Amino acid sequence: MDSKAKRPLRVKVISMGNSEVGKSCIIKRYCEKRFVHKYLATIGIDYGVTKVKIKDRDVKVNIFDMAGHPIFYEVRNEFYKDTQGAILVYDCSSKESFEALDTWLNEMKREIGNPAEIENVVFCVCANKTDRQKRTVDEAEGRIWADTHGCYYFETSAQTGEGINEMFQTLFSTIVEACENGGKPPSISTSLGYTKEQAEAIQRLKNSKSDWERLGLYPGSSKDEINKAYRRLAVLLHPDKNVAPGSEEAFKILVSARTALLRGK
Structure with a gap:
């Protein structure tokens, strides 16, 4: 691989979803390899940086964790621009948080404005808190939503670590592939096998x-x-x-x- 391809890459990722779905806990689990039982609700925007190596490239990832409460809309709407990856999170034991995914996606589209820019964003959907016994949104429903909206889908638990590394690995690898392809992510091939x-x-x-x-x-x-x-x-x-x-x-x-x-x- 030539020297140009090996230059460090900077990418921007945001996380979205209702309050208390576990967005911050997912990021903490990945970055610090631990679960925080009592995590203070995000106020406005939380910001973090992590470094990974993908396909022999050093990648610096800037992660913006969006507060889920509606009162912080005026704060978070400034952070959608120039996003390359987005994590949409819902609590699989909360039907309301799942149904809110459309609202979050529409908010992002509205703030970015340019449909071509939206098409270049890599989206991952996390059905979080799979460790909970009472589940109101099952896997089939979540996968269909993700497939319909062109998103990767993962079953995750910030508490146990289920699916967290796989989700971030897929997100970062796909973003790097997109950057090497002029900013255009590869098409997501569905493996649902059902209608x-x-x-x-x-x-x-x-x-x-x-x-x-x-x-x-x-x-x-x-x-x-x-x-x-x-x-x-x-x-x-x-x-x-x-x-x-x-x-x-x-x-x-x-x-x-x-x-x-x-x-x-």
């Missing part, structure tokens, strides 16, 4: 409160309607045809719901 319809069917089966709702039927529907709804969903959910996380569990729920409804006929 949005399949993932949504899994979600409905797992979250519905009645067997009628699970099959998408009104109470009192006929035996033929029950079987027709079952067959349609079985095609979507059978584990042999659906590799989405949770498909096997959802299929069992579907079979149980159909059996219970037919028993009442």
Whole structure:
């Protein structure tokens, strides 16, 4: 590799997401290899620097940790420009923080303004706090959001360290590759292997409160309607045809719901 390619590279990364999703803890876990149990909420912007070696290049990474509270909007809106990498974080036990990802992405797009500049940003989505037992956003839902928005997806836990190194390694390596390609990141090839319809069917089966709702039927529907709804969903959910996380569990729920409804006929 020539001397020009070996020159140190400076990159800018920002982290975004609602308050208390673990943005600062993720950064602390990566940079200091430890978990802070009681971390003070970020006020405005927290700033840190780390140095890594990627593809024989020394890389100095400036990380700007954005405060998640709305009152700090006027502070953080100055820091979106010239971003090369962005980490979008949500708490997988908080549906609200997941649903806020669109708001955060739109805020960044609005502040940067230039669509071409947005296209050159490498995005990673972190489904954080996977160590928690109660999960309200499962892996399939998170992966579909990330895939739809052109982001890499990682399951992370700042407490255990799960996925943290892999996420930062992917982020930094992709940024370096983009810099060596005139600023254009490589296309993200999806490895989902399942459709949005399949993932949504899994979600409905797992979250519905009645067997009628699970099959998408009104109470009192006929035996033929029950079987027709079952067959349609079985095609979507059978584990042999659906590799989405949770498909096997959802299929069992579907079979149980159909059996219970037919028993009442």
